[in-house]
Amino acid sequence: xxxxxxxxxxxxxxQQVFLAMGCSEADAATASKALLAADIRxxxxxxxxxxxxxxxxxxxxxINATPNIRIIHExxxxxxxxxxxxxxxVVAPFAMQVAIEKAKAVGSGWVxxxxxxxxxxxxxxxxxxxxxxxxGMAMTNASALVAPTFSNERMLGTNxxxxxxxxxxxxxxxxxxATTTAxxxxxxxxxxxxxxxxxxxxxxxxxxxxxxxxxxxNKGALLPLGSDKEHGxxxxxxxxxxxxxxxxxxxxxxxxxWVPPFPAYVPMPQNQPGKGLGHFLGAMRIDAFRKAEEFKKxxxxxxxxxxxxxxxxxxxxxLIPGDPEREFEAIRMKEGIPLLHTVTEDLTEVGRKFNLNL
Amino acid sequence: xxxxxxxxxxxxxxQQVFLAMGCSEADAATASKALLAADIRxxxxxxxxxxxxxxxxxxxxxINATPNIRIIHExxxxxxxxxxxxxxxVVAPFAMQVAIEKAKAVGSGWVxxxxxxxxxxxxxxxxxxxxxxxxGMAMTNASALVAPTFSNERMLGTNxxxxxxxxxxxxxxxxxxATTTAxxxxxxxxxxxxxxxxxxxxxxxxxxxxxxxxxxxNKGALLPLGSDKEHGxxxxxxxxxxxxxxxxxxxxxxxxxWVPPFPAYVPMPQNQPGKGLGHFLGAMRIDAFRKAEEFKKxxxxxxxxxxxxxxxxxxxxxLIPGDPEREFEAIRMKEGIPLLHTVTEDLTEVGRKFNLNL
Numbered sequence: 001x002x003x004x005x006x007x008x009x010x011x012x013x014x015q016q017v018f019l020a021m022g023c024s025e026a027d028a029a030t031a032s033k034a035l036l037a038a039d040i041r042x043x044x045x046x047x048x049x050x051x052x053x054x055x056x057x058x059x060x061x062x063i064n065a066t067p068n069i070r071i072i073h074e075x076x077x078x079x080x081x082x083x084x085x086x087x088x089x090v091v092a093p094f095a096m097q098v099a100i101e102k103a104k105a106v107g108s109g110w111v112x113x114x115x116x117x118x119x120x121x122x123x124x125x126x127x128x129x130x131x132x133x134x135x136g137m138a139m140t141n142a143s144a145l146v147a148p149t150f151s152n153e154r155m156l157g158t159n160x161x162x163x164x165x166x167x168x169x170x171x172x173x174x175x176x177x178a179t180t181t182a183x184x185x186x187x188x189x190x191x192x193x194x195x196x197x198x199x200x201x202x203x204x205x206x207x208x209x210x211x212x213x214x215x216x217x218n219k220g221a222l223l224p225l226g227s228d229k230e231h232g233x234x235x236x237x238x239x240x241x242x243x244x245x246x247x248x249x250x251x252x253x254x255x256x257x258w259v260p261p262f263p264a265y266v267p268m269p270q271n272q273p274g275k276g277l278g279h280f281l282g283a284m285r286i287d288a289f290r291k292a293e294e295f296k297k298x299x300x301x302x303x304x305x306x307x308x309x310x311x312x313x314x315x316x317x318x319l320i321p322g323d324p325e326r327e328f329e330a331i332r333m334k335e336g337i338p339l340l341h342t343v344t345e346d347l348t349e350v351g352r353k354f355n356l357n358l
Numbered sequence: 359x360x361x362x363x364x365x366x367x368x369x370x371x372x373q374q375v376f377l378a379m380g381c382s383e384a385d386a387a388t389a390s391k392a393l394l395a396a397d398i399r400x401x402x403x404x405x406x407x408x409x410x411x412x413x414x415x416x417x418x419x420x421i422n423a424t425p426n427i428r429i430i431h432e433x434x435x436x437x438x439x440x441x442x443x444x445x446x447x448v449v450a451p452f453a454m455q456v457a458i459e460k461a462k463a464v465g466s467g468w469v470x471x472x473x474x475x476x477x478x479x480x481x482x483x484x485x486x487x488x489x490x491x492x493x494g495m496a497m498t499n500a501s502a503l504v505a506p507t508f509s510n511e512r513m514l515g516t517n518x519x520x521x522x523x524x525x526x527x528x529x530x531x532x533x534x535x536a537t538t539t540a541x542x543x544x545x546x547x548x549x550x551x552x553x554x555x556x557x558x559x560x561x562x563x564x565x566x567x568x569x570x571x572x573x574x575x576n577k578g579a580l581l582p583l584g585s586d587k588e589h590g591x592x593x594x595x596x597x598x599x600x601x602x603x604x605x606x607x608x609x610x611x612x613x614x615x616w617v618p619p620f621p622a623y624v625p626m627p628q629n630q631p632g633k634g635l636g637h638f639l640g641a642m643r644i645d646a647f648r649k650a651e652e653f654k655k656x657x658x659x660x661x662x663x664x665x666x667x668x669x670x671x672x673x674x675x676x677l678i679p680g681d682p683e684r685e686f687e688a689i690r691m692k693e694g695i696p697l698l699h700t701v702t703e704d705l706t707e708v709g710r711k712f713n714l715n716l
Binding site for chain 1: 435438599652660
């Protein structure tokens with residue numbers, strides 16, 4: 001049975017762990033908020049289930065708990081941030097804040113980040129812009145699990161793109177998506193339950209499409225959004241590549257197959273061309289284009305019109321990007337966050353390292 | 359049999375047609391270059407095959423041959439351009455030039471466009487940035503042909519995204535993709551040949567996936583990249599939505615089902631919330647992030663590493679976005695552009711209107 005924890009309980013535990021790693025009070029709070037944003041929004045694969053992974057990276061000295069995060073190059077609307085091997089959960093909010101300040105000053109801000117680590121869910125960082133009446137964008141590269149069209153080699157991470165757009169009376173539009181057909185987290189659920197994956201999610205060691213959910217661990221690969229050439233996998237491959245280039249080639253981080261792996265036990269790729277992994281954050285002030293009130297009125301109409309689209313028989317309604325996560329958030333803030341037994345055990349073990357009780 | 363024309367011949371004919379419509383010398387040249395960029399790059403659906411469509415929109419007074427294209431709002435890094443109902447083929451290059459100038463001044467430039475018309479291929483406009491050592495981006499919305507996930511109503515256009523990234527010794531990275539599983543042009547080819555479409559490209563009048571290529575004309579719809587929910591169609595839907603919002607809600611153009619249709623005989627949607635259709639253009643100066651030479655060296659390495667990825671047995675090699683179009687361009691600049699008999703007839707008919715010989 002899943003055990004259920006309140007948001008506040010998990011937040012406080014996570015914060016204690018980051019403090020025990022040596023993070024400052026402010027960084028521990030920032031990182032916990034970013035990490036828990038995944039659990040609260042129903043993206044279980046990217047939340048506290050990964051806390052032990054971050055701890056192991058810190059133990060392997062690949063995460064610096066007291067980084068000197070700084071701007072190393074900038075213009076009025078752009079910057080490159082060096083994350084100093086800090087938690088991506090801290091580095092990305094820093095970089096997003098830089099983007100927001102630049103957008104305040106000159107209309108938009110675009111920040112590419114080098115020397116960082118995994119940053120949790122992209123949507124959290126993009127959503128930081130909303131309270132400023134700005135559109136927010138966030139991308140990150142990640143270690144290679146995805147085979148480009150025609151490739152029998154993993155070359156890209158699941159490289160997500162998030163875009164958050166404020167509305168007026170309606171909730172914001174929040175798209176947050178891996179550039180693969182299916183997120184790795186969904187595959188992990190099937191592996192755990194020994195179920196087959198739908199055709200088009202993964203390829204096997206020979207590069208053939210397969211329903212074997214375990215193929216990814218046996219020299220297989222995730223497939224780009226589109227699944228195969230006939231269904232546009234070259235587009236998913238191109239999108240993942242754009243994320244990789246904006247996040248890493250633009251910042252001087254590692255790209256393609258050279259991105260550092262998340263599991264601390266996996267050896268680092270040889271001959272890395274850059275530093276750490278990379279992110280790309282952006283903010284555009286709405287009233288740098290038109291009056292924010294007019295925009296929001298149109299955005300409300302956009303959202304309502306799409307919600308009112310005639311559904312296919314058998315389906316209740318057409319959703320707006322962000323709806324499923326908002327539903328999770330409403331339920332979990334009230335009823336708590338259910339954790340798999342294995343995750344609870346894992347967190348208990350993490351707590352033991354630092355003399356903390358879950 | 360296809361008839362083959364030289365690039366120069368078709369360029370000169372197209373230019374004469376735009377001049378006969380009343381365009382200035384400069385605009386006629388700009389529009390012809392943008393339109394022909396499709397034919398030369400092998401995207402036959404978006405090139406001279408559409409010239410008669412532009413002429414009919416002009417005849418219907420929906421295209422203004424002598425527009426007063428102007429910036430109606432701006433900040434150092436952003437602008438909104440009013441296209442004054444001009445040819446998108448002229449309005450988009452104007453807006454992209456604004457983005458480029460802003461990027462020169464403050465690192466990046468982002469321009470949302472209202473009151474425009476179809477702009478040809480997105481890739482052409484994005485590629486304008488390359489010669490300035492900038493990354494270029496271009497998007498446009500278009501009349502609704504695409505059904506969001508669970509929707510039995512067409513709500514979005516094929517809303518393409520293009521991203522062009524300069525390299526050093528290697529050719530540039532140029533992604534140019536409709537946010538649907540298949541571009542409408544590919545479907546038109548199947549319709550013409552009475553062939554079946556692959557499952558996952560379109561849905562029929564009831565919203566069920568179908569292989570009937572004619573279903574689109576019988577109240578069906580194109581499907582977003584991903585084809586169905588299980589394969590990520592909600593991601594293609596989200597991407598198409600972002601294009602719609604950036605192009606039209608941000609500029610004050612028409613969005614969603616209100617975008618003006620390309621065929622002049624199709625009535626305009628009722629209660630339109632904005633003006634014309636919308637585009638979104640962006641430029642980022644490479645050296646606003648890091649030294650252009652360093653970036654290009656890394657971009658060369660990125661491209662070579664991906665090209666060298668181990669191909670799946672039976673496939674020759676892994677391609678870089680832009681490779682297929684470059685191959686077309688090399689061949690067609692030398693051997694000419696083959697046009698279908700129906701297109702040649704259509705162009706001859708257009709010529710007759712203006713006393714021009716194809």
